[in-house]
Amino acid sequence: MSHLLPVSRVARLVGQSRHAMQEMIRKGSLATFDGMVELDEVLRAFPGVKWDDDAELRRVAEIKDKAFGKRVLERVLPDKSVLAARLAELGDDYAAAKALLLHYANVLVWVDQKIDDIDEGASAETHHALHAVRAFLLRNLAEVPPDATIAQAAIARERILRIMSAHVTIQPSGHEFLVEGNDTLLDGALRNGISLSYGCSNGNCGECKARVISGEVKKVHAHDYVLKQGEKDAGVVLMCAYAPVNDVVIEAGVAGARDIPIQQLTAKVKAVEVFNPEIAALHVLAPRSQRLRYLGGQTIRLTVGAASGRYAIASCPCEDRHIEVHVPRHSGDAFADVVFDELKPNVPVEIEGPFGEFVLDEESRRPTIFLAFGAGFAPIKSLIQHAMSLELVESMDLHWLADGAGHYQDNLCRAWTDAIDNFTYVPHAPSNDVAAVVTDIARGYPGLQRFDVYAAGNGEELDAARTCFLDQGLPAERWFAGSTDI
Numbered sequence: 001m002s003h004l005l006p007v008s009r010v011a012r013l014v015g016q017s018r019h020a021m022q023e024m025i026r027k028g029s030l031a032t033f034d035g036m037v038e039l040d041e042v043l044r045a046f047p048g049v050k051w052d053d054d055a056e057l058r059r060v061a062e063i064k065d066k067a068f069g070k071r072v073l074e075r076v077l078p079d080k081s082v083l084a085a086r087l088a089e090l091g092d093d094y095a096a097a098k099a100l101l102l103h104y105a106n107v108l109v110w111v112d113q114k115i116d117d118i119d120e121g122a123s124a125e126t127h128h129a130l131h132a133v134r135a136f137l138l139r140n141l142a143e144v145p146p147d148a149t150i151a152q153a154a155i156a157r158e159r160i161l162r163i164m165s166a167h168v169t170i171q172p173s174g175h176e177f178l179v180e181g182n183d184t185l186l187d188g189a190l191r192n193g194i195s196l197s198y199g200c201s202n203g204n205c206g207e208c209k210a211r212v213i214s215g216e217v218k219k220v221h222a223h224d225y226v227l228k229q230g231e232k233d234a235g236v237v238l239m240c241a242y243a244p245v246n247d248v249v250i251e252a253g254v255a256g257a258r259d260i261p262i263q264q265l266t267a268k269v270k271a272v273e274v275f276n277p278e279i280a281a282l283h284v285l286a287p288r289s290q291r292l293r294y295l296g297g298q299t300i301r302l303t304v305g306a307a308s309g310r311y312a313i314a315s316c317p318c319e320d321r322h323i324e325v326h327v328p329r330h331s332g333d334a335f336a337d338v339v340f341d342e343l344k345p346n347v348p349v350e351i352e353g354p355f356g357e358f359v360l361d362e363e364s365r366r367p368t369i370f371l372a373f374g375a376g377f378a379p380i381k382s383l384i385q386h387a388m389s390l391e392l393v394e395s396m397d398l399h400w401l402a403d404g405a406g407h408y409q410d411n412l413c414r415a416w417t418d419a420i421d422n423f424t425y426v427p428h429a430p431s432n433d434v435a436a437v438v439t440d441i442a443r444g445y446p447g448l449q450r451f452d453v454y455a456a457g458n459g460e461e462l463d464a465a466r467t468c469f470l471d472q473g474l475p476a477e478r479w480f481a482g483s484t485d486i
């Protein structure tokens with residue numbers, strides 16, 4: 001019996017990124033069939049995986065959670081109707097497998113009788129041959145193949161994953177993700193950094209419509225928005241109200257920076273994290289009924305009373321309601337004074353945005369260099385976390401050129417290095433000669449034409465860095481810059 005698995009589920013089972021899987025497929029070291037991987041192929045390609053011990057998987061997940069900062073995966077059971085449907089499906093699979101085994105057992109009894117029938121009155125030579133066939137069958141049936149326990153453990157782990165999550169493919173973009181726990185389709189996509197179109201996120205606006213092409217979904221939240229009968233007949237559902245029961249393919253629009261409307265909302269201060277006298281992080285929480293739609297690298301305007309400022313977002317779109325900005329303390333900056341001296345948890349903060357197009361090229365699978373100048377680390381942090389959640393970039397190198405505020409999240413960058421394969425972090429001390437430092441960095445990458453470079457800093461730093469990178473062979477269209485002069 002064939003046992004086919006989607007690539008994203010294989011990645012989760014073996015504790016690797018989707019990009020690593022795609023690379024193996026591209027190099028021919030992992031065979032696929034219509035985008036699916038046969039279980040035997042998984043066992044062959046990953047001989048080192050300890051299927052009966054997921055401690056290593058848990059360890060990587062925990063480090064990744066830690067590295068992502070405040071994000072904590074909700075390890076909760078799926079909605080009970082979804083859980084019941086998944087268990088019923090598993091029961092059907094089990095019943096089908098059991099029926100097949102009973103059929104095989106009957107076939108063996110028939111074969112045994114057939115051998116007896118033929119044996120009656122057979123020659124001595126035929127008798128011996130029949131005896132040998134019977135002995136061969138009995139011997140092989142009694143022996144457990146050496147890799148059967150491994151396959152059994154792998155199937156058991158895959159079954160648990162299938163109960164706790166479902167695989168979703170979005171058409172026409174081809175994005176893939178797992179919906180885990182009691183998340184809806186929309187929650188699952190956002191946690192994976194995929195910017196689907198949506199509005200209220202609670203069933204009122206109808207902006208999260210998607211058409212189910214294959215698979216089964218269930219309504220897990222009531223919604224006030226009324227779908228037309230024609231839409232229902234065509235399989236249209238609201239992604240904020242439905243969860244997948246099994247592996248589904250849906251048709252839905254994925255938004256780019258230009259598709260996301262400017263929004264206004266009132267968030268509340270969660271915490272002010274003063275890194276040092278030069279810079280602080282402001283963490284705010286958007287209301288449950290109005291999350292901010294944005295892409296990693298974009299900016300927002302924040303207002304408290306009469307003080308206002310525009311900042312790059314430092315958090316990941318995958319972080320649900322949490323939004324983080326980094327506020328440098330410049331003299332005469334009223335908003336920075338409010339952040340450092342006055343803000344307390346639960347104080348309302350008006351937010352307007354997002355602005356800007358300094359976002360990831362989601363079509364790219366190229367190795368990526370991130371270049372952060374001082375507080376330009378904020379949008380770079382957002383981009384890196386967004387790239388991590390999408391799991392599609394071949395490799396990520398972060399170069400952080402400090403200013404007077406230093407490498408104020410040095411520990412976080414080192415945690416990324418520990419947790420993420422193919423991530424490197426190189427801190428650079430403050431320097432008056434930016435061009436010399438950047439030229440050195442660029443020279444460290446022979447074959448720069450293969451790379452994407454994302455840089456964030458002030459206009460002067462960006463101009464100098466662009467010149468250095470282009471001089472060393474980076475194509476102009478692979479240079480992405482976000483200015484902190486905002």
Ligand code: FES
Pocket residue numbers: 198199200201202203204205206207208209225238239240241
């Ligand atoms: S986002 Fe408004 S109905 Fe789903």
